[in-house]
Amino acid sequence: SSELTQDPAVSVALGQTVRITCQGDSLRRYYTSWYQQKPGQAPVLVIYGKNTRPSGIPDRFSGSTSGSTASLSITGAQADDEADYFCTSRDTSGNPSVIFGGGTKLTVL
Amino acid sequence: QLQLQESGPGLVKPSETLSLTCTVSGGSISSGNYYWGWVRQPPGKGLEWIGTIYYSGNTYYNPSLKSRVTISVDTSKNQFSLKLTSVTAADTAVYYCARHFKIQLTGNYYYYMDVWGKGTTVTVSS
Numbered sequence: 001s002s003e004l005t006q007d008p009a010v011s012v013a014l015g016q017t018v019r020i021t022c023q024g025d026s027l028r029r030y031y032t033s034w035y036q037q038k039p040g041q042a043p044v045l046v047i048y049g050k051n052t053r054p055s056g057i058p059d060r061f062s063g064s065t066s067g068s069t070a071s072l073s074i075t076g077a078q079a080d081d082e083a084d085y086f087c088t089s090r091d092t093s094g095n096p097s098v099i100f101g102g103g104t105k106l107t108v109l
Numbered sequence: 110q111l112q113l114q115e116s117g118p119g120l121v122k123p124s125e126t127l128s129l130t131c132t133v134s135g136g137s138i139s140s141g142n143y144y145w146g147w148v149r150q151p152p153g154k155g156l157e158w159i160g161t162i163y164y165s166g167n168t169y170y171n172p173s174l175k176s177r178v179t180i181s182v183d184t185s186k187n188q189f190s191l192k193l194t195s196v197t198a199a200d201t202a203v204y205y206c207a208r209h210f211k212i213q214l215t216g217n218y219y220y221y222m223d224v225w226g227k228g229t230t231v232t233v234s235s
Binding site for chain 2: 030031033035037041042043044045048049050054086090094095096097098099100101102103
């Protein structure tokens with residue numbers, strides 16, 4: 001199956017660590033990526049590949065995968081991290097394709 | 110600095126064709142390692158990949174939309190475009206254009222979207 005499942009909502013206390021998860025069979029084979037989206041804004045790529053942050057993304061963001069579950073961790077969550085987070089995968093063709101997870105709304109308390 | 114800008118009608122009637130254009134500035138759409146795509150987001154919902162094009166004209170579509178979607182490129186204008194036919198209210202969404210960069214990791218190719226337009230809202234209503 002190519003579907004990706006995310007918890008609809010997660011909360012974290014300011015300064016604490018939070019893990020946002022993404023489950024899907026394709027993650028056993030392919031790397032995921034993570035996008036952050038704030039209200040009214042376009043998504044922003046925060047993690048891709050094994051655990052690579054694009055330029056400008058704080059190092060408190062990190063990614064990992066175990067079996068069919070990928071995780072985005074935020075160490076020392078900031079108020080500015082409150083956003084929706086979407087994981088992605090790809091199909092088996094090797095051509096450009098994007099499969100999005102349903103998204104997780106992160107609330108920083 | 111590369112920028113993408115969506116443009117097109119904000120209101121489309123049911124059964125008609127939605128047409129949007131993405132203008133790329135600050136860089137060439139013909140850059141070899143980049144692809145160009147469309148993503149949409151219905152109100153209050155998640156993201157959906159629509160399709161992607163290479164400057165040569167090769168296209169790749171979401172299977173769920175493939176029968177209604179056409180993406181084209183005009184390298185002379187540094188633009189690429191989306192057409193979605195037979196629209197219904199379910200096609201009401203914010204439509205984003207984005208650049209994919211291509212990398213190879215452990216023998217597989219990946220296409221990540223690193224630059225996005227701000228998005229344009231399209232409402233399907235009579």
